[in-house]
Amino acid sequence: MEVCKNCSVKEYNTFGIDATAHLMVKYSSIDELTDFLKKYRQEESHLPLLHIGGGSNLLFLSDFAGIILFSEIKDITLLSDDEETVLVSVGAGVTHDDFVQYAIQKGWYGVENLSLIPGQVGASAVQNIGAYGVEAGDFIKTVHTISLEDGTSRQWNHDELCYSYRHSIFKDQAIRGKYAVCHVVFQLKKRFTPCLNYGGLRATLQQKGISEENLSATLLRDIIIETRQNKLPDPKVMGNAGSFFMNPIVGIDTLQRIQAKNSNVPYYEVDKETVKIPAGWLIEQCGWKGKSIGPAAVHDRQALVLVNKGGATGKDILELCKAVQQSVEETFGIHLYPEVNFIGES
Numbered sequence: 001m002e003v004c005k006n007c008s009v010k011e012y013n014t015f016g017i018d019a020t021a022h023l024m025v026k027y028s029s030i031d032e033l034t035d036f037l038k039k040y041r042q043e044e045s046h047l048p049l050l051h052i053g054g055g056s057n058l059l060f061l062s063d064f065a066g067i068i069l070f071s072e073i074k075d076i077t078l079l080s081d082d083e084e085t086v087l088v089s090v091g092a093g094v095t096h097d098d099f100v101q102y103a104i105q106k107g108w109y110g111v112e113n114l115s116l117i118p119g120q121v122g123a124s125a126v127q128n129i130g131a132y133g134v135e136a137g138d139f140i141k142t143v144h145t146i147s148l149e150d151g152t153s154r155q156w157n158h159d160e161l162c163y164s165y166r167h168s169i170f171k172d173q174a175i176r177g178k179y180a181v182c183h184v185v186f187q188l189k190k191r192f193t194p195c196l197n198y199g200g201l202r203a204t205l206q207q208k209g210i211s212e213e214n215l216s217a218t219l220l221r222d223i224i225i226e227t228r229q230n231k232l233p234d235p236k237v238m239g240n241a242g243s244f245f246m247n248p249i250v251g252i253d254t255l256q257r258i259q260a261k262n263s264n265v266p267y268y269e270v271d272k273e274t275v276k277i278p279a280g281w282l283i284e285q286c287g288w289k290g291k292s293i294g295p296a297a298v299h300d301r302q303a304l305v306l307v308n309k310g311g312a313t314g315k316d317i318l319e320l321c322k323a324v325q326q327s328v329e330e331t332f333g334i335h336l337y338p339e340v341n342f343i344g345e346s
């Protein structure tokens, strides 16, 4: 176990916000975590706990006057294997993209569309990360947690995890922040059946002269990585947390109201009554693409991404967030909800 006092979190959040945590504890096994929690309950239970992963979906609004937990549980274990599927247990501290690469190398398929999404496997189960028509929750069979309140372990089955768009039970108010995810069990397929229906993947294949018959999971991963690198700013170069807002899901009546003025509004059908409208399009229509407020800016290639141009505080990013929300609300009557988790006081 590694403990750091008055620890800078600058290297632990992809926005690159320079805040401090009272204490950071890195643990590499469930025993280390439960030992720490025992001691914490005896001596430090007045301090708040916050479990983080790679910090790629966090915005520190202030210093954190509590204890940050960071998992370095990194085992990957094949639990079972039948003709069609495998069950694999993955430590929460494994980098999500390393797991995707490992799975493809092993011939285990399903998560290749989630290539290059930053962060750890533990957070992927909290956030239900998604890209190109695939969500982590589609492949998560169980999640193993330790209660931060009493140190007990629990296994959550798929149905209990309540996965939906960027949502899991761990985001519900009653449960939020109360569990450390320690292992995630994925059920992956042994046969590669690519999901190409989203994000222009089929068109990209055509442009590259690749037929579906010749497509391997490795090739699909490479294409997704290339597409993402062209579209999204690299947090190592310019701080960001990917999509800052969730794509709003609205009723058909709202879509029709917007279509009356903007016939080209893009949307994806969610069900017979609702559609998802890309938040980036709404923000771009309001003229925000490439605009800044001080050191916080809306990215000039992808309006859904807010960036730290250098030296921004969490409050600078929050000010921009609020200004964008207000514009979209005034122009389209739609409230944008942040996907990013705010930490600390505003």
Ligand SMILES: Cc1cc2nc3c(=O)[nH]c(=O)nc-3n(C[C@H](O)[C@H](O)[C@H](O)COP(=O)(O)OP(=O)(O)OC[C@H]3O[C@@H](n4cnc5c(N)ncnc54)[C@H](O)[C@@H]3O)c2cc1C
Pocket: 014, 050, 051, 052, 053, 054, 055, 056, 057, 058, 071, 092, 117, 118, 119, 120, 121, 122, 123, 124, 126, 127, 128, 129, 130, 131, 179, 180, 181, 182, 232, 233, 234, 235, 240, 241, 242, 243, 341
């Ligand atoms: C450039 C870029 C591109 C991105 N693209 C996508 C994308 O395409 N799709 C997508 O869905 N997301 C995307 N994201 C967002 C981000 O990668 C995901 O939300 C990711 O799951 C966050 O993982 P993390 O390990 O960094 O978690 P953090 O940001 O550190 O934490 C996220 C949440 O999970 C909780 N948490 C983390 N680890 C644990 C644990 N072990 N136990 C309990 N709780 C935990 C935290 O408390 C917090 O609430 C992108 C981000 C960036 C910077």
